[in-house]
Amino acid sequence: MKGFNALRSALLATVASVFLLGTAHADDALKMELTANKVVKDAEGKVTYVPVRTAPAGTVIxxxxxxxxxVNKNINDLAxxxxxxxxxxxxxxxxxxxxxxSIDGKNYADMxxxxxxxxxxxxxxxxxxxxLRWDIKLLPANKSAAVALNTTVD
Structure with missing residues (x-):
């Protein structure tokens, strides 16, 4: 797929838009890992995720x-x-x-x-x-939270 690796790099750069409301030293407290996986459904409808580097149009990622x-401190009100x-x-x-x-990256509403x-x-x-934006009210000390979205390659 044309530009998939460039796309992934751009996504990694922009996904860093994490907002912490009322938490100091956020860079030290919050670590983020991004993965891109092809969504594969078998004949019974069971879904598996396969790491992907390139993908043709129509592939669900x-x-x-x-x-x-x-850190040993809770993070509250994380967007x-x-x-x-x-x-x-x-x-x-x-x-x-x-x-x-959001259609503009600034104004968000329910889907x-x-x-x-x-x-x-x-x-x-x-x-x-x-x-897309998620509000995580509480991320306990030394715990993780995951968010995900599915896309189709144009």
Whole structure:
């Protein structure tokens, strides 16, 4: 797939947009690991995840970020975001499902996103989603929390 490694590098660079509300020394306390895996379903519908480096159009890729609190102190009110790369389309699957979405990376709302068209509320196409955000109220000392989203290669 054209540009997949560049895309992954860009995602790694931008996924660092983690906001800590009211926590000092965040860089020392919070570690993040990002993985990209191909989503594979067998005939019975069982899902497995396979590490991926390249992928053709139509492949479903899950980006998973695991945040680890590496100190002996709880982290409260943590907001983490995962961008959806430009040549990928969000499938609508987020884990946990409590994620909020944005089409501009600034304004977030519950999914599905809605907009007014000709005076009627309509769903924003998933292809326009650019970023997801999760609010983690409490990340206990020396524990981890993971968030993930599924995308399709354009």
């Amino acid at each position: 899950q980006y998973k970020a695991t945040y680890t609190n590496s 983490v975001t995962l961008p959806i790369p430009a040549n990928m389309a969000f499938t609508g699957e987020a884990f946990p499902a409590s994620a909020q979405a 599905p996103l809605m907009r007014k068209v000709d005076g009627k509320l309509v769903k924003v196409p998933l292809s326009e989603y650019r970023t």
